[in-house]
Amino acid sequence: MKFTLSWLKEHLATDASLPAVLEAMTMAGLEVEHWEDPAEKLKAFSVAKIVSTAQHPNADRLQVCQVETKDGMKEIVCGAPNARAGLFTIYAPLGTFIPGSGITLEPRAVRGVVSNGMLCSAAELETAEESDGILELEAGLDIGLPAAAALGLDDAVIDFEVTPNRPDWLGVAGIARELAAAGLGILKERAIVAVPGSLACPVSIKIEAPEACPAFAGRLIKGVKNGPSPKWLADRLIAIGLRPINALVDITNFICFDRARPLHIYDAALLKGTITARMAQMGESFVALDSKTYALNPSMCVIADDNGPLGLGGIMGGQSTGCSEATTEVFLESALFAPLMIAQTARQTGIQSDAKYRFERGVDTGFVQTGLELATRMILDLCGGQASDCLLVGQVPPPPADVVFKTTEVARLTGMDLSESEIDTILDQLGFGITSTGPKSRVIKVPSWRRDVIGSADLVEDIARIAGFDRLPTTKLPDRCSPRVPHIAPSQNRVRLGRRSLAVRGWMETVSWSFASQASCALFGGAQGGGGLVLANPIASDLDCMRPSALIHLLLAGQRNIDRGFGNFALFEAGPIYKGDGPDDQEQVIAGITRGLVRHWREPSAPDVFSVKADVLAMLEAMGVSVGGLQTVQSGRSWWHPGRSGTFKLGPKVIVAEFGEIHPSVLKALGVDAPMLGFEVFLDAIPLTKAKAVKTKPLLDASSLMPLSRDFAFVVKADLPAGDLIRAVAHVDKAVIKDVTLFDRYHGYGFGEDEVSLGLQVRIQPHDKTLTDTEIEAISDKIIAAAAKLGARLR
Template sequence: MKFTLSWLRDHLATEAALPEVLDAMTMAGLEVEHWEDPADKLKAFSVARIVAAARHPNADRLQVCQVETIDGMKEIVCGAPNARPGLTTVYAPLGTFIPGSGITLEPRAVRGVVSNGMLCSAAELETAEESDGILELDDALAVGTPAAAALGLADAVIDFEVTPNRPDWLGVVGIARELAAAGLGTLKDHSVKPVAGSFPCPVTVTIDAPEACPAFAGRLIKGVKNGPSPAWLADRLRAIGLRPINALVDITNFISYDRARPLHVYDAAKLTGGIVARMGEAGESFVALDGKTYELTSAMCVIGDEAGPLGLGGIMGGLSSGCSEETVDVFVESALFAPLTIAQTARALGLQSDAKYRFERGVDSGFMVDGLELATAMILELCGGTASDVIIAGEVPAAPEAVPFATKEVHRLTGLDLSDGEIDTILTALGFSPDVTGAGTRKVGVPTWRRDVAGPADLVEDIARIAGFDRLPTAKLPERKGRKEPLLTAAQNRVRLGRRSLAARGWMEAVTWSFASRATCELFGAAQGGGALVLANPIASDLDCMRPSALIHLLLAAQRNADRGFGDLALFEAGPVYRGDGPKDQEMVIAGVTRGHVRHWDGAAKPDVFSVKADVLAMLEAMGAAMGGLQTVQGARAWWHPGRSGTFKLGPKTILAEFGELHPRVLKAMGVDGPVYGFELFLDALPPAKVKPTKTKAKLDASALQPLSRDFAFLAKADMAAGDLLRAVGQVDKTLISDVSLFDRYQGPGVADGHVSLGVQVTLQPREHTLTEAEIEAVSTKIIAAADKLGARLR
């Protein structure tokens, strides 16, 4: 919401300067986002007068001017065709930055003559887009007058954020009321005097959809003369970023910002029959004032006549009935519209307007007719004409109910010690009507522009805000005694450890949407077991389903990075996935995707199934998972490559993680270039880690004896899982065998068809004494026997 300081002073009697206004707004809860004072930008410029002008000795198009300035007489070279003796204009001294040209004035010769400053045009001061010469000002202006004051630009513009519950702040009157209550000045009388009608209104209004448009007021004004707005109105609109159009339209825009009351004007000659507020019909469309055609539905509120739609109620009017300079008779609309209908229609059509911004938050129902009267008075003043009687269709909603209020609630909820008189003064200044019903009790009438107030706590908030949050007493929170719970749960600690592990191995964390498109979700199994979890009111058409996998947006993010030249990356995310709408259907996962040559501290390595597997194993170990019983099973669900993926399991049913290469079919459907590798770890499936009886670290159990290793080559069937063999070998002697690993897998000449040679390295760690050959042979015999039980024989 933007407004100017002079506009505020139209409603607030105050001598406060801009810094005081900004401070008062901030303390009253009006969050100032930006402010701009044109006088600051033009503070170096001032009014000057050309005393004499002669042709430049070395240039026909230049003149050497003697100029009376705030710094005395100056000789200035000027190329403007309108430079002449007696002209009052704007002067910039040496060292001034010229905003329109982006240069800083320096003392240098122009064709042999030094120019001691500059005479400026409107374009150079950025007060106009184009200009033919230097500025021509009123000769009555004194030399040395600040340029901002001479040009009428000494008016600061303030922009602040309006919270959704305060639509009254979308009008300058509402801001003035708040600042007056805060003690910055006195609120001026802004009551509206009715304009008597001279004839019955010939335009009829019917409401067929009271749930979308509960009330509609209007009147016809005959014989207007539309045209450009007066300078004061046009300048005021330009100051807040609005483009003046014509007087009739500018009046409605002015009242929208001045009183938070959107209005609309129709050229009465373009209406066919009466006006109807109804719901749209399938197949209808209309061309809006922005020149675009919009398709209507039965969920949209339409203002129409016998010929069809005239516009979308409360959002935007149609081009066919808009006012132009040829308009003679104008019908003025002041209506009420349901906020929810407005918001849903605007979202469906992607339409934004000042009227929509106000109506979806809820406008003051009590100002519907007064807004029409105010517009009528301005139109008669600026455009002339004769007004009809006001017609009202529908029923204006009743005012909010009075709120029972005990003044002691202020101290109970805030700690502020305010007298009943001070509380009543604040409430009255804000537009409430406190009616004393007893000692310390009130029945507080709520104004129609404050429908956000529903109970005593809302009143306390306003009282504390105006009294000053800086008056709130400070108090220490009571200390908690007894047992203190840890800051993080065991599950949260596991997530933290997993994230740290991945980050240490070169992965970068991402935060993505929990929503995805339905088509993408179905690629990841959303169609199984009951279908996709579709949102009733999605924030975007391509985010209409809760994600069944955290891989979805990581894959899309990886492709976006690749499209911009960053193809080598590894992304992971810790977050929820959704299998259904039940309380147990939400799962926490850690997922990741990687592609290309990822830079790593130990050198660049191309990711593959095994590098991803190693990272997942490291993460599981860091999180305290039971690695001893971990099984690796080939294959995973349908979105993984069937021959290049695997699953980590604990027992026959518990799946801890899936990893491998993503299926090319899935990548193609998502528009992602492969190959891409990834994983998804299911945190809820991890069994709880064993609780240590003490936080003291265990004694280091390091053997002083040197370990030794033995290599075995086993011949097994090609479909045997190497993990099963390694697990069987490791179980032979848990005390002596410290590590078992696969170092070779061979198929080819020398190995029978359908078989494979598996090279296994076994590390033995003596504990009490150096192992003898007999002891080593005994362990080796047990290893061979264990392998043989699985069908793997020593080569």
């Protein structure tokens, strides 16, 4: 919202300077975004008079002028063709920065004659884009008068942010009311006198869509003489960035910003039949004042006559009934429109207008006819003519409900110690009606422009804002001596530990959408392959489904890296996935993908299934999972490459993690043209570790005896997972068997087609004494017996 300082003072009796106004606005909650003071930029320039001129002795196109300035008589060299004796113009002393040319004046000789200043053109002052010579001012101006005052550019422009709940701030009168309540001046309340009609209104109006347009007022004005607006009106509009069009249109624009009351004016000679506020019909369209054609639909409110739509109600009128200098009869409209419908229509059409900006926030319902009277008076004063009677159809909404208010609420909610008289004064200056019903008890009549006030807390907010938030008391927070309670849940801490573990091992974290396309979700089992949990109102056509796997966007991100020449990467993400719309269908996962070749002076290496498996095990161990109890199986779901992937399970049913190569068909469907390795850890499937009584570490149980190792080679069925054999051997004697490692797998000569040889290294750690050969043999026998239960035989 923009306005000028002089415009504000039309409604506020104050001698406050611009800095004082800006400070008062900020303290009252009107957030100033920008301000511009032309007088500040031109403060070094002033009015001067050329007393005499003489030809420059060394240049044909230069003159040496004797100039009367605020600094006395000065000799100035000037090349302007219009420089002449008796001319009043603008003078810049030495040391002045000239904005149009970007130079700072210095005492420099011009063809042998020193110029003691400069006579300026409009382009050099940046008051015009180009000029033929120096400025020519009205004769008789005071010498030394500031240039801004002489040029009419001494009016500062203020731009501030209007919050959606305060549409009354979209008019200069509303801003003046706030500043008057803040103590900056006295509000000038001018009564708007109704203009009596001198003839019956020949135009009929009606409402067919009261849910969109509850009230419609209008009147005919005949015999008007349209033309350019007077200078004061044109200057006001130009200052806030509006282009003057003609007097009739400029009056409605002025009232829109002056009183936050949008109006519309029609050339009455171009109207046919009854003016109707109705919903648009399918297939209708109209050419708006911005020269664009808009297609309409039945969700939009239009103002129409017998020929069809004249414009979108409360948003923008049409070209077909616009006013021109040939207009002699006009119909003036002042109506109310439903804010929500205005916002929806503007979103569909993309139209942004000053009327739409106000109607979608809610205009003053009590100013419908008053605004019509104000516009009528201005039209008659500036354009002449005769006004008809006013017509009003529909029902103007009643004023907001009264609020029962106890003044003690101010201290209770804010801690501010304000007297009842100060509270009453603030409310009265803001326009609220006050009826005292006893000590500390009031009934507050809410004005029609403040429909945001519905309870005592709203009044307290206004009182505190006007009284000054700097008066809020400072109170020390109470000491809390109770033991500190951890703010992070165990499940949250587990995610943090997992992310840290992957980062330490060289993985980079990403953040992606929880949405994906139905086609990609179907590849990862969304809704049993049917596309997943589909959104009713997606933000984009390719983000219309909640992801069933976090691998989707990671794979797409990997391909984008490859496309840009970054083929080596390891990316992971911690976030939710969605299996359905039930309360337990959202799961927390950590997923990752990797690809690339690491160059090394010995030999190149690339990540494989086992390196990904190692990283997943390290992450699970960092999160407190006992990885020794995990079962490793080869079976994986359809998006994993068979034979090159695996699954970690807790028992036969609970899947903790999946890892391995992504299936080539899935990569092809996603447009990924390179093999990818990945993993997905399902955090909700991991049991939470029990809280320990103390946080101290257990005593170090390190044996002083040397460990020993024994190698075993077992012949097993080819389909037996090596992990099952390792787990069986490790559980033979947990007290002394500390580690079991697979070091060899052989398939070929000497074995059947369905047999392989697995080589295990078993590390045995004695504690109390060195083990005898008999004891070692006993452990070996137990290992062989445990393996035999799985169908394995010693090779």
